[in-house]
Amino acid sequence: xxDDGQVKILNEFLLDINSLxxxxxxxxxxxxxxxxxxxxxxxxxxxxxxxxLNPYENHKxxxxxxxLFVAEFLKGNREVDKMGEWLLLDMSNGVVSREAWYKNKKxxxxxxxxxxxxxxxxxxxxxxxxxxxxxxxxxQTTIYKEKLKDTFLGYDMLLIYLTPLGDSPADEDWGxxxxxxxRDIIQKAIDDYVEDQYIKLLLExxxxxxxxxxxxxxxxxxxxxxxxxxxxxxxxxxxxxxxDGASVVARFMKEALSEIDEEQGNIIYQEKxxxxxxxxxxxxxxxxxxxxxxxxxxxxxPQNSKQRYFYEFWxxxxxxxxxxxxxxxxxxxxxxxxxxxxVLDKIKKICVTLGSKRKLGVGTxxxxxxxxxxxxxxxxxxxENLNNEExxxxxKNKIKDIIEKIEHKIGVVxxxx
Numbered sequence: 001x002x003d004d005g006q007v008k009i010l011n012e013f014l015l016d017i018n019s020l021x022x023x024x025x026x027x028x029x030x031x032x033x034x035x036x037x038x039x040x041x042x043x044x045x046x047x048x049x050x051x052x053l054n055p056y057e058n059h060k061x062x063x064x065x066x067x068l069f070v071a072e073f074l075k076g077n078r079e080v081d082k083m084g085e086w087l088l089l090d091m092s093n094g095v096v097s098r099e100a101w102y103k104n105k106k107x108x109x110x111x112x113x114x115x116x117x118x119x120x121x122x123x124x125x126x127x128x129x130x131x132x133x134x135x136x137x138x139x140q141t142t143i144y145k146e147k148l149k150d151t152f153l154g155y156d157m158l159l160i161y162l163t164p165l166g167d168s169p170a171d172e173d174w175g176x177x178x179x180x181x182x183r184d185i186i187q188k189a190i191d192d193y194v195e196d197q198y199i200k201l202l203l204e205x206x207x208x209x210x211x212x213x214x215x216x217x218x219x220x221x222x223x224x225x226x227x228x229x230x231x232x233x234x235x236x237x238x239x240x241x242x243x244d245g246a247s248v249v250a251r252f253m254k255e256a257l258s259e260i261d262e263e264q265g266n267i268i269y270q271e272k273x274x275x276x277x278x279x280x281x282x283x284x285x286x287x288x289x290x291x292x293x294x295x296x297x298x299x300x301x302p303q304n305s306k307q308r309y310f311y312e313f314w315x316x317x318x319x320x321x322x323x324x325x326x327x328x329x330x331x332x333x334x335x336x337x338x339x340x341x342x343v344l345d346k347i348k349k350i351c352v353t354l355g356s357k358r359k360l361g362v363g364t365x366x367x368x369x370x371x372x373x374x375x376x377x378x379x380x381x382x383x384e385n386l387n388n389e390e391x392x393x394x395x396k397n398k399i400k401d402i403i404e405k406i407e408h409k410i411g412v413v414x415x416x417x
Contacts, residue, residue, distance in 0.1 A: 139170030245379035
């Protein structure tokens, strides 16, 4: 329970209007890239940069952005061979390719710009949220360089390794470039060349997201540091008691299970069998009647569970929203089962029925080969629809359909003689 001292700390923080007002310009601004989640996906940054670098696109910059980009890169990589030729190059005929592949379809380069008449090529490997891969046949940048040499025989090459902070590539023939430089180039293009108001807004929006988690925004960082130093106790109290996204999803799923049980009477749920908010577990009366229970404390699950299986919701708060999926699996416990055991034979039969290709062994195994996805972008969707009864109904129906599908398959097999 919150005490009087904590109340005082929080009130002092909320009353410090002057400090909080400094954040207003960073909050609630409409930004098309945030709306489209471009700031979260590496591929979309590459798409936007390829659009800007392409002289034939409808940004009305012709080759001006491409020229600024090359000049900025050369400024930081003055040892480039034939620098003068690059600076004097007519870039208006550059041919831009996205995710170009050479020799096979396993290794893709993010952006390639070819000048066929001049026999020059620019390759850009873009790493926003990932690191360079080390493969069996060498570093990623070395592999790409060799493929480019084979494809563009006799060409002069600019090899650009683009990262938020200018990380060094494994291959020394690549030069580094940062997203801070991209931001500066775009600002210069806005100041010197952009007349169309829509294009200007688009570029200003993009600059904003480059300062929002990709490139450090020094002004915002300074403001936040000042507020934290002044109100550290209040903010620590807020963070310590904040409900994270995974907890919200876990609570939502428990409520959904309770309502499904009220409707169907088949769900068996006890919170003690969960694993924090990462795994929300439940059983059904149908599968319990088929598999029975272990002796006390023998199950592979904690808390002295007798369960031979659980349905599990897997809840994870991942940074990459594209991977933030809420899944439902049927997980079987194999602990202390011996060859010839009737229950082991049943478990094997369930695994075969649901397509599991996993090798059975001590511990647990996921029985279903089909991936049962309840929600993509789970945390965001649940947080946005907490009070939406239609949304909850859709989720419950999906859960019921998956359970019915699994248990129908199992029931058919076990009814066969």
